[in-house]
Amino acid sequence: MSEVRVRIAPSPSGNLHVGTARTALFNYLFAKKNNGKFVLRIEDTDAERTSQEYIDNIFDSLKALGLNWDEGPDVGGDYGPYTQSERFDIYPKYAQILLEKGFAYECFCTPEELEQEKAQATANKKPYVYTKKCENLTEEEKAKLRAEGRKPAIRFNIAKAQKAFHETSMLTFDDLVKGELHVDTNLLGDFVIMKSNGTPTYNFAVVIDDMLMKISHVIRGEDHISNTFKQILIFEALGAEVPRFGHLGMILAPDRSKLSKRHGATAVSEFVEKGYLTDALINFVALLGWSPSDGEEIKSVDKIAEDFRIGEVSSSNSIFEYDKLNWMNSHYIKMLDMEDLKERLKPYLTKYNLNELTDAEYTRMVEVTREPLTLLSDITDAVPYFFGEDVEIDEKARETLDTEVSQEVLKDFVERAENWEWTEENLHEKLEKFRADYKEKGIKPKVTMWAIRAAVTGRICGADMTAILAIIGKEKSLNRAKKAIKCHA
RNA sequence: AGCGGUAUCGUCUAGUGGUUAGGACGGGAGAUUCUCAUUCUCCAAACAGGGGUUCAAUUCCCCUUACCGCCGCCA
Numbered sequence: 001m002s003e004v005r006v007r008i009a010p011s012p013s014g015n016l017h018v019g020t021a022r023t024a025l026f027n028y029l030f031a032k033k034n035n036g037k038f039v040l041r042i043e044d045t046d047a048e049r050t051s052q053e054y055i056d057n058i059f060d061s062l063k064a065l066g067l068n069w070d071e072g073p074d075v076g077g078d079y080g081p082y083t084q085s086e087r088f089d090i091y092p093k094y095a096q097i098l099l100e101k102g103f104a105y106e107c108f109c110t111p112e113e114l115e116q117e118k119a120q121a122t123a124n125k126k127p128y129v130y131t132k133k134c135e136n137l138t139e140e141e142k143a144k145l146r147a148e149g150r151k152p153a154i155r156f157n158i159a160k161a162q163k164a165f166h167e168t169s170m171l172t173f174d175d176l177v178k179g180e181l182h183v184d185t186n187l188l189g190d191f192v193i194m195k196s197n198g199t200p201t202y203n204f205a206v207v208i209d210d211m212l213m214k215i216s217h218v219i220r221g222e223d224h225i226s227n228t229f230k231q232i233l234i235f236e237a238l239g240a241e242v243p244r245f246g247h248l249g250m251i252l253a254p255d256r257s258k259l260s261k262r263h264g265a266t267a268v269s270e271f272v273e274k275g276y277l278t279d280a281l282i283n284f285v286a287l288l289g290w291s292p293s294d295g296e297e298i299k300s301v302d303k304i305a306e307d308f309r310i311g312e313v314s315s316s317n318s319i320f321e322y323d324k325l326n327w328m329n330s331h332y333i334k335m336l337d338m339e340d341l342k343e344r345l346k347p348y349l350t351k352y353n354l355n356e357l358t359d360a361e362y363t364r365m366v367e368v369t370r371e372p373l374t375l376l377s378d379i380t381d382a383v384p385y386f387f388g389e390d391v392e393i394d395e396k397a398r399e400t401l402d403t404e405v406s407q408e409v410l411k412d413f414v415e416r417a418e419n420w421e422w423t424e425e426n427l428h429e430k431l432e433k434f435r436a437d438y439k440e441k442g443i444k445p446k447v448t449m450w451a452i453r454a455a456v457t458g459r460i461c462g463a464d465m466t467a468i469l470a471i472i473g474k475e476k477s478l479n480r481a482k483k484a485i486k487c488h489a
Numbered sequence: 490a491g492c493g494g495u496a497u498c499g500u501c502u503a504g505u506g507g508u509u510a511g512g513a514c515g516g517g518a519g520a521u522u523c524u525c526a527u528u529c530u531c532c533a534a535a536c537a538g539g540g541g542u543u544c545a546a547u548u549c550c551c552c553u554u555a556c557c558g559c560c561g562c563c564a
């Protein structure tokens with residue numbers, strides 16, 4: 001059996017989309033599982049929509065997800081170049097072969113003429129297929145058209161190719177995930193393989209590159225199924241070995257439409273900026289269509305690869321649900337090593353002066369605030385009270401502070417705490433006693449602590465109160481408490 | 490319109506010609522805690538509809554419906 005070679009072939013007309021990331025993942029998993037090679041190819045035949053920024057984004061995102069490629073534009077390989085715009089001299093040669101074999105022909109139709117054909121078809125409520133108007137142009141006619149300054153495109157002759165390799169007009173292939181797929185090639189129009197500007201179209205460039213790069217399995221979204229039939233015919237017309245194909249269901253937004261900007265983030269880099277961990281993202285996306293045989297959903301890509309079988313991937317579409325991704329992200333944050341977490345949180349703490357805290361204090365702060373984090377970015381709003389002299393009192397805290405009990409508790413707290421040794425251990429002990437005293441008076445521990453919490457943090461919920469006091473320090477804590485006590489006449 | 494694809498809790502899915510149809514997220518209830526959260530326990534929640542085949546169908550076949558995709562000198 002020949003070597004397994006798969007590829008991910010993004011078009012750099014945007015940042016790396018999560019859907020592309022999932023396709024890349026499944027290719028990567030398939031390669032890993034079968035000791036194959038994972039190739040990255042940049043499909044930038046449309047110069048208009050391509051930008052270096054997007055290419056960089058694709059590289060960075062794929063790397064961040066851990067989907068490292070064996071061959072690609074940057075790392076090279078035996079079948080390069082791996083960027084289509086650098087392969088433009090290759091495609092015309094193969095188009096020429098097709099022309100000579102009679103599997104392709106020149107088409108001089110103008111966009112206007114084509115537009116008209118299409119309009120006609122819709123007017124007659126017929127599906128549009130190219131009329132093959134230029135199929136049998138004589139040399140004289142072509143010369144005349146050329147003299148007029150017309151530049152021909154090259155079209156693939158579907159019927160010729162189909163007849164040459166198949167008994168009937170039915171074309172069939174065995175899809176890796178969907179099983180047998182068929183189409184009546186009579187319904188396919190002769191599509192353009194070389195544009196009149198001399199560059200290849202997607203369907204042509206893909207085939208030539210997959211052939212030359214010896215791609216053995218093409219795993220991609222099901223939106224490519226109809227392309228696959230056309231591509232198979234080109235492979236055959238060229239006398240090349242046809243790779244195996246596998247088509248994955250699409251990822252849909254919660255409203256069942258295509259996942260787009262209006263649903264929030266779509267690019268991997270956007271998710272990262274929002275505070276998602278790439279490990280969580282890739283794990284989540286793997287679960288869209290694939291499920292672990294042992295039921296254990298939290299799994300590294302390496303572990304998933306061991307368990308992965310392309311034939312077991314679900315062939316239906318799946319909806320991208322943020323709830324589960326969020327849960328998974330919080331789970332991954334919980335599993336993060338302390339030092340790692342401390343570093344990862346820093347980008348989200350730039351509005352605070354981290355120098356106010358010693359490293360030990362920062363560590364403790366992270367320890368007591370990490371629990372409820374869903375996104376790394378959640379840290380920003382979770383810690384403002386650790387910084388600055390004063391604290392902003394929110395509405396709920398204000399109400400709490402306005403009660404008589406709170407005032408009484410606070411006064412007592414300030415008085416007693418003046419003499420406390422300010423270590424977390426001691427504070428823990430002292431506060432326990434403090435609460436107990438009030439409990440005897442019939443005041444719930446909750447209420448007692450609310451007063452202190454509201455005064456010191458400006459909120460009524462948050463991290464462990466003892467730790468907060470210890471980190472903030474005696475002076476600052478008591479100052480805030482005093483400020484919360486109303487001056488009585 | 491045509492062609493292709495898909496159909497199990499709200500969502501991602503497991504599963505089988507005979508099962509109490511399983512898990513996870515989310516939801517609900519409770520326990521723990523100084524609060525929020527965490528954690529733990531429990532609960533509700535599905536085989537799209539109609540025909541076949543069969544002793545038996547969620548499972549196999551057909552039709553309907555719904556949804557998705559494709560019909561570019563975009564990729």
